[in-house]
Amino acid sequence: MIELKDIERYFQTGSLKTYVLRYVTAKILEGEFVSIMGPSGAGKSTLLNIIGMLEEPTAGEYWFLGEGVHKFNERRRAEMYREYIGFVFQAYHLIDDLTVYENLEAPLIYKKVPSAERKSRIADLLDRFNIVAKKDLFPNQLSGGQQQLVGIARALIGRPKLILADEPTGNLQSQQAEEIMSIFQQLNKEEGVTIIQVTHSEENAGYGNRILNLKDGKIDA
Amino acid sequence: MITNYFKLALRNLAKHRLFSAINIFGLSLSMSVCLLILMLLQEAYRYDNFHPDSDRVYRINTEAIRKNGGSESYASTPYPLASVLKQRYSQVENSCRFMRSFNSEASCSGKILPVQGLLTEPSFFQMFGFQLLEGNAATALKEPFSIVLTQKLADKFFPRESALGKTMELRGIGAFQVTGILADFPGKTHFEFEALGSASSIPAMEASGTLSKLSDDWTDYYQTYSFIKLAKGASWGQTESDLAAVSSSMYSKLTLESRDADYRFYLQPLEKITPGPILSNSMGRALPAMLLWFLTALGAIIMLSACFNYTNLTLSRALSRAKEIGVRKVIGASRQQVIGQLLTEGVLTSLIALGGGWLLMKLVQPGFNSLSFAAFTDLSVKADAMTALWFLGFAVVIGIIAGLLPALTMSRVSPTAVLRKLESIKLFKRVGLRKVLLVSQFTVSLVFIILVTVIARQIGFVMSLDYGFNTSRILNIKLQGVDPEKLIPAFAALPGVENISAASHNMGTFEDSSDDVRCSPNAEPEAVRDYSVDRHFADNMGLTFIAGENFPENPPHGKESFLIVNERFVEKYNLGTPAEAIGKRILIGDSTSVILRGVIKDFLYKPANYALEPLMLRNDPDYWRLLNIKLAAGNPASTIAALQGVWSELVPEREMVSEFYEETIEENYANLNDILIIISFFGFLGIVIAAMGLLGMATYTVETRTKEIGVRKVMGASILDLVLLLSRSFLWLLGIAAVLAIPIGWFLGTQMLNIFAHRIELGLGVILPGILLLLLVAVLTIGTQTLRGALGNPVTALRDD
Structure with a gap:
């Protein structure tokens, strides 16, 4: 599904190159649950952003479902977000002006899903995550754990093939974190959604089936 | 999707109340006048389309x-x-x-009424869309002395019976038989008539001398x-x-x-006559195209100014919305969809403003209708479904114009915005653009203010201009064809009447008359303005003779033999000193030869637009059309009542038409007054809108810099330091606006004054007061906000972090 070949990311100041990522080569197959780990500043988030097409590598090739991402324009990237990729952020990033229901609806609207189907899909997810009662609340009326549930629901609503999660439990207490991680595991096992998460926690990584260790911008095999 | 956009837009409006209020109020204000102008334009283009x-x-x-x-x-x-x-x-x-010489008074079935008519040919009914209610279109205008009436006129003469076949006596023209009644006109038209006479009557009318010979005259x-x-x-x-x-x-x-x-x-296409260019001798009453464009341009300027507020305030909030837009992009929004959403916000704001604009327009409308040109143009502004559609379309377009720049800028936010801290987002906030918009708003407002001041001063100047002839306590009465000799003795016998003179037309007005003059038989003739007056005129008007003397007794009809001129005449035609000029023979027109009998001191006999030129006072009773009655000081109302009594005794069939000379002269400047009112109103709107925009910007600046203010305060900055710090950039922009506005205002003011021969000096004394006033308003606006910011308790500002 994802193929990274010699991905590099550096900043050039004068003649000095500061590398964030160097010669990163990796292959992630459909159905995997990969955790990217490593010390702070190792380039974990940058790698995830590159996989999520939010950042572009300075050098190297990135193939997504057999297509060269380096050739994508903004329109094609928006298409990828709509069709294949769901994001889960550490800081949730729900839209403050929208209710829970509307936050879930937004991706479907952009995807031009008809209204009736939108309703049923949202109802399913609300039900599944046990947040039906919260659907008319605004994000600031929810706890962090609840917000992250909505965040995951939003990532899932478009039925993506890939979920990218950047420290999804970083802001949560351990009990909520466990809940979130088991949802990820369940998604991966039962629905075959590919998940890539960045995490500091060995425990979280344990939910996955593979770990990519990054150190100083390189994969530590 | 669009309902979703609308829902979001509404929430956004509700969340940022101050900005929404500023935007909606500003747009409403300018829309009110723009809606009026839209209706005007719509009306104006409804002429002659049937x-x-x-x-x-x-x-x-x-x-x-x-x-x-x-x-x-x-x-x-x-x-x-x-x-x-x-x-x-x-x-x-x-x-x-269509020949014009068909205005007269018709007497029929015991009534005398004025009739405004045209002579025309039978092809009238083939070429134009007017329909007959009664009569036969093929023959109605065929025979000589046939007349077709509008239904309205027919009803005046024959309220209960058909006018068809009746005979009408037109004073000075002849007897006409009614051969048709026109149905109500199918639409608006530039044609203006109450009656159409058959053009086949022209030869007979020429033969009898009731019409001057025109049918084979190529020079008239x-x-x-x-x-x-x-x-x-x-x-x-x-x-x-x-x-x-x-x-x-x-x-x-x-x-x-x-x-x-x-x-x-x-050739001028029929459809382009109204609205069209201003032509001499034009028929009908409609707003000239130029006035429509002038109003449209003013409306557009004000509308744009309100749009600028929206653009400015929305852009200034771009940063705080960057995150939301980033999130939207990450969950799959395309740039177009983001643009769509942002534009919807603009359009929604504009649609809400349309409601406000509509209400405000209802308030403005009576004011508009009271302008003198609105009365003159027979323009009734009304609302129908078509107009409503126009309005909606207009509001949508305005919303798009206002929201376009912010939408284009903000939709460019990259999805990575989600990942960054707010402060580090390098979003092109269009600070330069925002400054340009603010400066242009203020420049426009300042130019308006300068023009208002210039016109107001000029009006004051011309109103108090000393023409050099006496207008106070003079009541002018129209003769309406009545012999002055019949009225003068009766009027003069009234106790409140001090003096009476007769004249052809009013001095100090745009009414005009001139004739060709030669001071020697071989000289090239030149047109010189003339007034035909009686021997009491000079005295009554307080004119001073510097050589020669007044006319002797009034001459018999058609036999003028003397002439009085002004000093300018003597100079221009090199007649020597005024005294030497007396007794010279002057040729007027083709055949009139008169002797120069008096020279009067120069005085302004035309409105302030005209430079002083040669003048002739002639002495031909044929041309007398009005009486100048000098009333005694005291109670004019009783004297006027007495004059009225005498008039209705002597001329029972007509109403007396009179007006004080001073009022007549004031009416000259009605157009100028209209322009003053219009520009003042637009200027007022412009200033309100610009000041509100400034208020929004200042509020925002203070809000985003609360923390900085807190820090500075803790470090010991004084209130004044802080107010200056926060206001400085605005003051700079205002300064630039003033620097731009002064030359523009100066130029336009000069252009406006150039239509006057007698005008005020355009100096800094005229320009500066308005500018200072506006700057004061602006400084107060900024001051309230910056002061509020500076007075805030630093602890509250710093606590959040």
């Missing part, structure tokens, strides 16, 4: 090329032109002429409106060159009017 094949119907206009190199365009032509054109050229399918291009209909596929250009051919063949052997060098005839 005629068959009107795309092939043209009016022939005359451009008279003057000997002095200038030219003047007339809506009229010589009478024979259209028929010659039709005879000679086959592409002219039809023609129809004042009396006839000529319309032609071109065959299908005929070319406009070809017809104009045919007109040139006719003109050169006809005029080569004729002596033209003394001021004219040549004539050029050209």
Whole structure:
């Protein structure tokens, strides 16, 4: 599904190159649950952003479902977000002006899903995550754990093939974190959604089936 | 999707109340006038759209090329032109002429009423879309002395019976038989008449002398409106060159009017007559295109200014919305969708403002209708479904204009915005653009203020201008064809009347008359303005003789023998000193020879627009049209009542028409007053809108810099330091606006003053007060906000972090 070949990311100041990522080569197959780990500043988030097409590598090739991402324009990237990729952020990033229901609806609207189907899909997810009662609340009326549930629901609503999660439990207490991680595991096992998460926690990584260790911008095999 | 956009937009509006209020109020204000202008335009383009094949119907206009190199365009032509054109050229399918000399008083069934009429040909009913209610269109205008009436006029004379077949006596013209009654006009038209006489009466009228001989006169291009209909596929250009051919063949052997060098005839499409260019002799009352464009331009400026507020305030909030837009992009929004959403916010704001604008327009409308030109144009502004559609469309367009720049800028936010801290987002906030918008708003407001000041001062100046003749306590009474000798003795016997004189027309107004003058038989004739007056006139008007003397007793009709001129006349025609000029023989027109009897001191006998030129006071009772009655000081109302009593005794069939001289002169400047009111109003709107925009910007600046203010305060900055710090950039922008506005205002003010020969000096004293006033408003606006920011408790500002 994802193929990274010699991905590099550096900043050039004068003649000095500061590398964030160097010669990163990796292959992630459909159905995997990969955790990217490593010390702070190792380039974990940058790698995830590159996989999520939010950042572009300075050098190297990135193939997504057999297509060269380096050739994508903004329109094609928006298409990828709509069709294949769901994001889960550490800081949730729900839209403050929208209710829970509307936050879930937004991706479907952009995807031009008809209204009736939108309703049923949202109802399913609300039900599944046990947040039906919260659907008319605004994000600031929810706890962090609840917000992250909505965040995951939003990532899932478009039925993506890939979920990218950047420290999804970083802001949560351990009990909520466990809940979130088991949802990820369940998604991966039962629905075959590919998940890539960045995490500091060995425990979280344990939910996955593979770990990519990054150190100083390189994969530590 | 659009309902979703609307829902979001509404929430956004509700969340940022101050900005929404500023935007909606500003847009409403400017929309109110723009809606009015839209209705005006819509009305203006409803003229003459009911005629068959009107795309092939043209009016022939005359451009008279003057000997002095200038030219003047007339809506009229010589009478024979259209028929010659039709005879000679086959592409002219039809023609129809209207002759103007058909205004009179009709007496019929015991009533005397004024009738405004035109003489026209039977082709009238083929070429134009007017329909007959009674009578036969094929024959109604065929026979001599036939007359077709509008239903309204027919009802006045014959309220309960059919007018068809009745005979009407037109004073000074003859007896006409009613052969048709016109149905109500199918739409608005530039044609203005109550009655149409048959053109076949013209030969008989000319023979009897009730009409001066015009039917084969190529040099009188004042009396006839000529319309032609071109065959299908005929070319406009070809017809104009045919007109040139006719003109050169006809005029080569004729002596033209003394001021004219040549004539050029050209076509004007029927549909383009109203609204159209201003032409001399034009028929009908409609707003000239120029005025419409002037108003449209003012409206557009004000509307744009309100749009700028929206653009500015929205852009200034771009940063705080960057995150939301980033999130939207990450969950799959395309740039177009983001643009769509942002534009919807603009359109929604604009639609809400439309509601406000509509209400405000209802308040403005009576004011508009009270402007003198609105009354003059018979323009009724009303609302229907079509208008409503126009309004909605207008509001949508305005919303898009206002929201476009922010939408384009903000939709460019990259999805990575989600990942960054707010402060580190390098979003092009268009600070430069925002400054430009703010400066242009203030420049426009300042220019308005300068123009308002200039016009107001000029109006004050011309109103208090000393013309040099006496207007106080003078009541002018129109003679309406009554012999002055019959009225004067009776009026003079009244106790409150001090003096009476007779004159052809009012001095100090735009009414005009002139005749060709030669000071020696071989001299080239030159047109000189003249007034025909009696021997009491000079005394009554307080004119001073510097040489010679007044007219002797009034001469018999048609036998004028003396002339009084002003000093300027003596100078211009080199008659020596005033005393030497006395007794010289002067030739007026073709055949009148008079002796110069008196020279009066120069005085302004025309409105302030005119420079002082030579003047002749003539002494021909044939031309007297009004009496100047000097009332005794005291109670004018009782004297006027007494005059009225005498009038209705002597002239029972007519109402007395009178007006004080001072009022007449004030009316000259009604147009100028209109312009003053319009520009003041637009200027006021402009200032309110600009000040509100400034308020929004200042509020935002203070809000985003609360923390900085707190820190500075803790470090010991004084309130004044902080206010200056926060205001500085705004003050700079205001300064730039002032620097730009002064030359622009100066230029436009000069242009405006140039239409006056007698005008105020345009100095800093005129320009500065307005500018200072606006700057004061602006500084207060900024000051309230910056002061609020500076006075805040630093602890609250710093606590959050």
